Amino acid sequence: MKIAVLGGGITGLTAAYHLSKKGHQVTLIEKEKVLGGLAVGFKAKGWDWHLERAYHHLFANDYDIINFAKEIGFNKIFFRTPVTSSLYEEPRGYKILPLDTPIDLLRFPYLGLIDKLRAGAILAFLKVSPFLGFYERVTSEDFLKISMGKNVWNRLWQTLFRGKFGDYAGIILASFIWARINKRTKKLGYIEGGFQEFIDHLIEKLKGEKVTIMTDHEIMDIKKRREGFTISGKVYDKVISTLPTPVMVRLTKNVFSKKYLEKFSKLKYLHAVTLIIETDKPILNETYWLNICSDKIPLMLLAQHTNFIDIKHYGGRNIAYTGWYVKGDDKKLRMDKKQILEMVMPYARKISKNKFKVIDYHLFKGAFAQPIFDREFAKNRPGFKTPIKNFYVANLDMTYPYDRGTNYAVKLGREVSEMIR
Ligand SMILES: Cc1cc2nc3c(=O)[nH]c(=O)nc-3n(C[C@H](O)[C@H](O)[C@H](O)COP(=O)(O)OP(=O)(O)OC[C@H]3O[C@@H](n4cnc5c(N)ncnc54)[C@H](O)[C@@H]3O)c2cc1C
Numbered sequence: 001m002k003i004a005v006l007g008g009g010i011t012g013l014t015a016a017y018h019l020s021k022k023g024h025q026v027t028l029i030e031k032e033k034v035l036g037g038l039a040v041g042f043k044a045k046g047w048d049w050h051l052e053r054a055y056h057h058l059f060a061n062d063y064d065i066i067n068f069a070k071e072i073g074f075n076k077i078f079f080r081t082p083v084t085s086s087l088y089e090e091p092r093g094y095k096i097l098p099l100d101t102p103i104d105l106l107r108f109p110y111l112g113l114i115d116k117l118r119a120g121a122i123l124a125f126l127k128v129s130p131f132l133g134f135y136e137r138v139t140s141e142d143f144l145k146i147s148m149g150k151n152v153w154n155r156l157w158q159t160l161f162r163g164k165f166g167d168y169a170g171i172i173l174a175s176f177i178w179a180r181i182n183k184r185t186k187k188l189g190y191i192e193g194g195f196q197e198f199i200d201h202l203i204e205k206l207k208g209e210k211v212t213i214m215t216d217h218e219i220m221d222i223k224k225r226r227e228g229f230t231i232s233g234k235v236y237d238k239v240i241s242t243l244p245t246p247v248m249v250r251l252t253k254n255v256f257s258k259k260y261l262e263k264f265s266k267l268k269y270l271h272a273v274t275l276i277i278e279t280d281k282p283i284l285n286e287t288y289w290l291n292i293c294s295d296k297i298p299l300m301l302l303a304q305h306t307n308f309i310d311i312k313h314y315g316g317r318n319i320a321y322t323g324w325y326v327k328g329d330d331k332k333l334r335m336d337k338k339q340i341l342e343m344v345m346p347y348a349r350k351i352s353k354n355k356f357k358v359i360d361y362h363l364f365k366g367a368f369a370q371p372i373f374d375r376e377f378a379k380n381r382p383g384f385k386t387p388i389k390n391f392y393v394a395n396l397d398m399t400y401p402y403d404r405g406t407n408y409a410v411k412l413g414r415e416v417s418e419m420i421r
Contacts, residue, residue, distance in 0.1 A: 003420065004029060004231050006219055007242035009037020010406050011394050013202045014068065014413025015240050019420060020209035028211055029231065031218035035203055038366050038396075039406050041196030044278070046315030050194030053364035054274045055303045055321040058189030062407035065198075066189075068414070074201045076192035082288035082308040087351065089294040094351060096287060099156075100186055115151050122147045126181040131401060135175040136378050143174035159293045163300040164325060164370075168268060171374040175401035183402060188288075190309055195406065219243075224255045224388065238390040240416055244269070244368035245382055245397050252391075260387050266376040267397065270325035272369035273332045275340050278317040281356040282306065283348050290351075297347045300324050317359055322348070325370045337363035371397050371404070384416050392416050 001024045005016045008030030016028045034040055041050030058065065060079055069077055085098045088110065098104045105120050122144075135143070140161065145153045161169035191198050206213060223230040228237045241248045246269065249261050277283070284290055284304040292299050305319040322344055326332050332340065341361050371377060381400055382393045394416035399408035 001025065001238060001420070002228075002236045003027070003238045003240065004229070004234075004236040005240045005242065006231070006248075007037065007395075008032070008035035008213070008215065009242060010039055010199070010202075010409035011242040011396070011413045011416075012037070012240075013199065013206065014410050015242065015394060015417050016206055016211050016413075017072070017202060017209065018414055018417035019240075020206065020211045022417070022420075024420070026206075026209075026211045027214065027234070027236070028206065029214045029217050029219055031216070033216045035213070035215060036196060036199040038272070038369055038404075039195045039199065039409075041194040041199075042362070043196075044314075044360065044362070046317075047313065048315075049192075049309070049313035050196035051276065051305070051314065051319065052195050053276075053362075054272055054323065054366060054369070055301075055305065056190075056195050056406065057308070058405075058407065059183060060185040060187040060189065061183065062189065062405070064411040064414070065407040068410045069198065072201065072205055074198060076197055077189055078192065079187045079189045080308070081187050083286050084289040084291075085287045086291040086293050087297070087302075089296060094294065094297075096284075096290065110155050111151060115149055119148045119152045119156065123181060126178055129178065129182070131175070131178060135178045135401070136173055136375070138174045139170060140172045140174050140177040141170050144177065156293075159295060160291055162295075163292060165372065166270065166325065166327065168270075168372045168374065171372070173373050173375065173378060173401075175378070176373045176403070179401040179403065188308070198406075219251055222251050222255055229255070229391065238392070238420060240392045240394055240420075242393075242395050242412075245393075245395060246368055248393065248395070255388055255391060256386065263380040264382065266380045268372040268374070268377070269368040270327060270370040270372065271330075271333060272323060272325055272364075272366040273330075273340070274321055274323035274364050274366075275337070275344055276362040276364075277320045277322070277341070277344075277348070277358055278314070278360040279320065279356040279358055280318070281354040282318040283320045283352045283354065283356055285353060297351070299344065299347055302348070302351065318356070320348075333365060337361060369404075371400070373400060384419055392419060 003024050003026050005012045005028045016026045020026045041052045043050050085096045088095050229239050245264050288308040290302045299322045303321040381397045394412040396404035
C-alpha cells in the first residue's frame with residue numbers, strides 16, 4: 001500500500017515508522033528543510049547539544065514516548081527535579097516563590113488559610129479525579145472561582161490563564177485545568193543531546209525502513225481520485241495528515257465536503273513566539289521555570305534552561321527562554337529578533353538579581369501551536385477518521401483534553417497507524 005504521511009513533526013515521523021514496519025510503502029512530506037516540526041532543535045556555534053526552538057521537557061508519566069523510545073533502542077531520556085517557581089508583584093518590586101508542593105501552598109503569603117486549604121483540597125481532587133463530562137460544561141475560570149474561591153482565582157490563576165490564552169482565557173474549558181493538574185509531575189525529563197537526538201534517531205530508523213523522505217516540500221494541494229489521492233503529482237492509496245487543521249482545511253477543499261470542513265472553522269488557535277537569550281551570567285538563579293504572575297510584566301514565562309540542563313553542553317553560555325502565544329494579528333509575529341529582545345530586556349533586568357550581558361539571541365515562531373480548548377473545540381475537533389475513506393487525520397488538536405506534547409504526538413502516530421492494515 002502506498003501511503004503519504006503529510007508533515008514531518010513527531011506525529012508524522014512516528015506514524016511513518018509504524019506503517020513502514022508493517023510493510024507499507026511510505027512517503028513522508030515536510031515543508032521545512034528539517035524534520036521535527038514544533039519540537040525541532042538547533043545548534044549554535046560552540047554547543048555540543050541541540051536546543052529546542054521552543055522550551056521542551058517531559059513529564060515522568062509520559063509513558064508513550066518513554067516506551068516508544070525503548071522500542072526503537074533510544075535510551076537517552078533522563079529525569080531530574082529542577083526548581084519551578086512563580087513571580088509575584090510586591091508593592092516594591094517582585095517576589096519569586098515556589099508553588100509546587102502542599103507545603104509551598106501553605107507558606108504562600110498572599111492567601112488566607114481557608115483559601116489555601118480549599119485550593120489544596122481541589123488540587124488534590126483534580127489529581128486523582130478521572131475525566132468527568134462535567135469538565136466540558138464549565139469554563140476553567142468558573143470552575144476555579146466556584147471551587148477554590150475568587151481570591152484564589154485572582155492570586156493563583158488569573159494571570160497564568162491570561163498569559164497563556166490572552167483574550168481567550170475566559171472560555172477555556174475546565175477539562176484543560178483537569179488535564180494540567182492530573183498530568184503534571186514534579187520530575188521533568190529531557191533528552192541527552194536535546195529532543196533533536198530523538199528526532200534524528202527516528203529519521204535513521206525511517207531510512208532503514210526505506211521510507212521516502214521529502215523535505216523542503218510544501219504541499220499546495222491534495223486531489224481525490226476515484227481510487228486514492230494525488231499529492232504533488234504522485235498517487236497514494238492512503239493519506240495521513242498530521243498538518244495543523246487550518247492548513248489541512250486549505251489543502252483539502254477538493255477532497256472534503258464544505259460541511260465537513262466548515263466545522264473546523266469554529267476552532268481557534270494561537271501561534272507561538274519564543275525568544276532564546278544566551279547570556280554570560282544566568283538571568284535566574286536556581287529556578288528553571290518561572291511563571292510570571294504579574295500584569296506589569298508582559299512575558300508568559302522565563303525558563304532558565306541551564307538551571308535544568310548543564311551549561312557545559314552550550315559552550316558555557318547561560319540559556320533562557322521567554323515566549324508568548326499570540327493571535328494572527330499580533331505585532332510580535334511581525335517584529336524581528338532585535339525588536340523582541342529590546343522589548344524583553346527591561347523586564348529580564350528587573351526580574352534578575354544578576355548584572356548579565358547578552359551574548360546572542362534567537363527568535364522562533366510556530367504556527368497554530370496552541371489550540372484553544374473551548375466548547376466549540378470540544379464539539380468540532382478532528383478525529384482519526386474522516387468522511388473520505390483512506391484519508392486519516394492525526395494532529396495536535398487530538399491530544400485534547402491534554403495540552404499538546406511530544407508524548408501525545410508519539411501516541412497519535414502509533415494509533416493512526418493501527419487503523420491501517
Ligand atoms: C511553545 C511550545 C512549547 C512546547 N513545550 C513542550 C514540552 O515541554 N514538552 C512536549 O513534549 N511538547 C511540547 N510542545 C509540543 C510539541 O512540540 C508538539 O506537541 C509536537 O511536536 C507536535 O508534533 P506534531 O507532529 O503533531 O505537529 P508539528 O510538529 O506541528 O508537525 C506538523 C508538521 O507539518 C508541517 N507542515 C505544515 N504545513 C505543511 C505543508 N503545507 N506541507 C508540508 N508540511 C507541512 C510543519 O512544518 C510541521 O513539521 C511545545 C510546543 C510549543 C509550541
